[in-house]
Amino acid sequence: MKKYGFGVDIGGTTCKIGLFDMSGTILEKWEIKTNTENHGAAILDDVAAAVLGKMEEKGIVKDDVQGIGLGVPGPVDSEGTVHKCVNLGWDVINVEKALNEKTGLFVKAGNDANVAALGEMWQGGGKGHQNVIMVTLGTGVGGGIIVDGKIIAGSHGAGGELGHIHMNDDETEACGCGNKGCLEQYASATGIVRMAKKQLAKETRNTKLKAFEPLTAKDIFDVAKEGDEVALELVNGLCTMLGTALANVAAVADPEIFVIGGGVSRAGDILIQGIQNKFKEKAFHACRATGISLATLGNDAGMYGCVRLLF
Structure with missing residues (x-):
């Protein structure tokens, strides 16, 4: 039946x-x-x-x-x-x-x-793996940790809150969570735009980014792909933050693969390559070969994962 x-x-x-x-x-x-x-x-x-x-x-x-x-x-x-x-x-x-x-x-x-x-572990970018960490780069930065095919939610349901890993002691602005210097403040769509606005306020070099109003994360990645120096520096900053955070996470959970999803992931290779380079620099030697791939299920990932919960 x-x-x-x-x-x-x-x-x-x-x-x-x-x-x-x-x-x-x-x-x-x-x-x-x-x-x-x-x-x-x-x-x-x-x-x-x-x-x-x-x-x-x-x-x-x-x-x-x-x-x-x-x-x-x-x-x-x-x-x-x-x-x-x-x-x-x-x-x-x-x-x-x-x-x-x-x-x-x-x-x-x-x-x-x-x-x-x-969902991504079952039928998406992490298919074929049992130890997967998903990072969602959207308005914020979310995540999910899967070990041996099971979600690690933690004792307060806060397992996988990767966006709130502390990255910067010198940050003066508050994150949505109330703390200062969270990964989300640099590596989300809103985070890279925030960093860009700060940079553009004092930037003397020529950059196409000054022409955009309002400026979006997509604009920054598109202009970076064209070789714009300022945009490339901003993307490099985001990839440094993410690569460093994932290296730290790998030392704790040691996944087979990181799957990167959310709106920002549409930037594709420039993002994945950038994260991979920084990750390799910072990761513990046993974790250096960990795969980093794009999510493939898009907005449907949640529905797939919901059904996988029923097993």
């Missing part, structure tokens, strides 16, 4: 939902709006309606469904309890229990960055 699974990746604006078979093939995917009104009270009702509606449409009975995997933008403990989810308006809620009661299906939940890492 064919078994199905649902992967539900809950984001601040939309919930991405995928219907999978349990070999990891996505059969259909769609999105619904994340209703954050009234402290996100309706979110799980909407998810339940979407899943049950799809089962009815496809003639799938409950016995044929392995369950629903849920990715949530906040810490999730081993019991399935979410401890504050600011983007969704949730306080403390056991999402596994709540969604199970609404659907009658088995539910397993995890942090969104962790499940994205699981």
Whole structure:
């Protein structure tokens, strides 16, 4: 009998939902709006309606469904309890229990960055490996650590918060977390733009970057690829920070491969090559050959990882 699974990746604006078979093939995917009104009270009702509606449409009975995997933008403990989810308006809620009661299906939940890492390990840039660290470079810097095929969430659900590794004692501006000098302040999309603006304010050399308003991370990488000296220095700064941080992480977790995802990863080779060079300079000798590759599942990584949670 064919078994199905649902992967539900809950984001601040939309919930991405995928219907999978349990070999990891996505059969259909769609999105619904994340209703954050009234402290996100309706979110799980909407998810339940979407899943049950799809089962009815496809003639799938409950016995044929392995369950629903849920990715949530906040810490999730081993019991399935979410401890504050600011983007969704949730306080403390056991999402596994709540969604199970609404659907009658088995539910397993995890942090969104962790499940994205699981997805990339299963069917993406980390396929074929059991020890994978995913780094997501977007508005912030997120991560997920997988050892022997299992997510390492840690005792507070904060395992994989790579963006908040401390990198710079001299930083005067605060990170979103309240600390100063976090990796996220230099290696995220907002981080490299912040560094660029600081540089351009005092820059006397000619650079194409001065023409962009507003300036984006993509602009910086595009101009660097054209050989612009200032842009290349900025990209080098980001790669130095990331390569150093990953060398430190490798000395703790020793992964087979680092998988780099998120919007900034679209820069491609210039980014991967830059990180690799710095990583090799800084890494402990036994870790130097660790692979660094691009994520391949894009925005679908979370849905894949959610289904992998059901195993």
